[in-house]
Amino acid sequence: MSEEPTASWTDERVELLQxxxxxxxxxxxxxxxxxxxxxxxxxxxxxxLGLSGRAKTPSQQRPRKxxxxxxxxxxxxxxxxxSGAGATQTVARASRVVGNAALKIATDPEPETAPxxxxxxxxxxxxxxxxxxxxxxxxxxxxxxxxxxxxxxxAFCGRESTPxxxxxxxxxxxxxxxxxxxxxxxxxxx
DNA sequence: CCCTGATTCGC
DNA sequence: GCGAATCAGG
Numbered sequence: 001m002s003e004e005p006t007a008s009w010t011d012e013r014v015e016l017l018q019x020x021x022x023x024x025x026x027x028x029x030x031x032x033x034x035x036x037x038x039x040x041x042x043x044x045x046x047x048x049l050g051l052s053g054r055a056k057t058p059s060q061q062r063p064r065k066x067x068x069x070x071x072x073x074x075x076x077x078x079x080x081x082x083s084g085a086g087a088t089q090t091v092a093r094a095s096r097v098v099g100n101a102a103l104k105i106a107t108d109p110e111p112e113t114a115p116x117x118x119x120x121x122x123x124x125x126x127x128x129x130x131x132x133x134x135x136x137x138x139x140x141x142x143x144x145x146x147x148x149x150x151x152x153x154x155a156f157c158g159r160e161s162t163p164x165x166x167x168x169x170x171x172x173x174x175x176x177x178x179x180x181x182x183x184x185x186x187x188x189x190x
Numbered sequence: 191c192c193c194t195g196a197t198t199c200g201c
Numbered sequence: 202g203c204g205a206a207t208c209a210g211g
Binding site: 026044 | 193197
């Protein structure tokens, strides 16, 4: 009861498309968020609407690529259905979860205590709005990395860090966790 | 390899 | 108008 049988470009979708596009989201991101459409569809629509290039440098011209290589042969002879409605949705690739990317912490495989897990879980969840990019980091922002470096959703925690420390209280706790555990090996050791 | 947008063209 | 296929680059 929540599906959208019609994946056509309704006003709502077009609006969202324009909004997300102007916000700088990539076509694939928009496509996955819209659902039911591929990035090609999004790009196609964007160009059709007249948008494109979003807000590149005004002094940036388009070298115009064009394809010097002509088409060796006609497209696929047999198309897949598509009769009348023109709603050929090949929804197959929809695995780009756009949410809070969990981060992996290299802690010892020891059984974590409930409070520890809770603390870490709390530290992990940081709203995208609060996150900061590398350029936005300063002496008072938590530098805890979140997401995959080099990815689009990569960012830093960005919350207020503990004075003198690179992380906020929650992340500092996580960062400096595996330490207190030496009292067990005292026995002729050194 | 992954990704990005750009373009073409059959439908 | 729509979007898959393809291209060309990062």
